[in-house]
Amino acid sequence: MLPQEQKLEIIYKGEKQILTYFFRPGELGTVLWLHAYCCGKEDFEPAFSNHLLDGYTLAGFDFPGSSNSPYPENKSFDFDDLVEMTKIFIENLKLKNVIVIGHSTGSLVASLLAERYPDLAKAVVSVEGNMDLGDCWLTKKIAGNSYEKFIQEILPEYLKSLEGGPIEVYGAHLRRANPRSCYDYAGSVLKYSEKGLETFLGLKVPKLFIYCKENSSLSYLPILKKEINVVEIQDSNHWPIYDNPDAFFKALSEFLKSNIY
Known part of the structure; x- marks a missing residue:
């Protein structure tokens, strides 16, 4: 069960921004x-x-426009902003010995944070994180069209395609998210996925890549397996924390014990 949601008010680029988060000391x-x-x-x-x-101290927060963190009406954010806000979040909560876990595109933010602020991340775990443009079919479609087409056609069609499928949970997230934030972030996903593998492997900290059995054909898996610790989660499809939590947390805890503590 999650602890009570909290709100962190920061000043970012001269304006107030609220970040909603969970925290367990x-x-x-x-x-x-x-x-x-x-x-x-x-x-x-x-x-x-x-x-x-x-x-372990556990923490997680919502990027602006996702879940309960509001998105500004008068400006746009990209992944560079998310990196800076993650830095601010870590510093404000005085988090120590931080192991950053990035799921999917969150892995891009985790890698960029560790690359730009190496003192803030003691290790990085990528859970099916974006490693190349082949991971970006949805955001590529979004970024290549107008915002109007996104909200009128692309988003409704995609939500319908998720109904009854293995990642239906994603539809609930997208319905809740601010559509403008989804549109604004799409370009950053493409920009940083292009060299996602290079950035991730270049990090000077312990790394773990977790992927799901149903996605075992990912083109870059052979490269990752030669370079770092890679774990496959059985009976899962992109959301191992839901599909097979026992195996997911076993892999994570073993990585923490053998590499960090």
Whole structure:
């Protein structure tokens, strides 16, 4: 069960921004969850009841426009802004020994944070994170069209396609997200996915890549397996934290114990 949601008010580029977040203190290092494209901190809920993470400080926050963090009406944000806000979040909460977990596009933010601010990230875990443009079919379609076409055609059609499927949970996130934020972030997904693999492998910290059995044909898996620790999660499809939480948290806790603590 998640702890009560809290709000962090920051001043970013001269204006107030609210970041909604969850936080559970612990005596060990911090496991910080960065959610996927237009999703939310709620995806980290299984962590708060899993005994394998007992003792760790757990935190996760909503990027602007996702879940309960508002999105400004008078400006646009991109992934560079999300990196800076993650830095501000870590510093404001005085988080120590931070292991950053990025799910899907959240992995791009995690990698950029560790690359630009190496003192803030002790390790990076990518959960089916974007590694090349082949991971970007949806955001490529969004970025290549007008905002009007996105909200009138692309988004409704995509939401309908998710109904009854293995990632139906994603539809609930997208319905809740601010559509303007989804549109604005799409360009950054393309920009940083193009060299996602290079950036991730170049990080000077311990790294773990987690992928799901149903996506075992990812083209870059052979490269990752030669370079770093890679774990396959059985019976899952892009959302291992929901599909197979026992295997997911076992992989995560073993990585933490062998590489960090």
